[in-house]
Amino acid sequence: MTIRFETPHDAAAVDDILDRSFAPGRERKTAYRLRDGVDHIPHLAFVNTVPGGGVAATLRFWPIAVGWERAPGLLLGPLAVDPALQGLGFGKALMRHGLAAAAADGHRIVVLVGDPGYYEPFGFTRALTRNLAMPGPVEAHRFLARELVPGALDGVHGMIQRASADAAFPIPAIAGTGLPAFAEP
16 A cells, blocks of 8 residues: 555546446536636645555545635545445545645645545544535535644634635525525524
């Protein structure tokens, strides 16, 4: 098991793992909308390989703005492991490595949409997203965050947004309220 930076030569293998790991239509999900038109952070894109160099797992981070304060943050994902290699620690090793690299790079906040049972042991919690909303439908219990710096989310509230203001996409509002249509009460 070797973790290294993702390279352009890994693209086909990464796409294959993503296609086999997630249901069809994954590109229509809210987290993917935040990625549209925004490049992942190359020095925070990793693959875990098997002996011989084949890609076993992939992890990327994307820049986002958190809340109305537009606090800089990261959107984690997708994290995917070749289905034939799941349960062998490839994903967990990538998570530990990726989070350490993000912290060393000075990032303070990471959000994701994923399985709480998998991500909570890495410090992700629903409690940190209670004052935040995604700009589209997500299952509330799967919307998680982790502070890489304690207190990084103190006072931060509102919508998760694309990192670039000019890359924003429309957020539907609840008629007459001014609230985003997908915000939780």
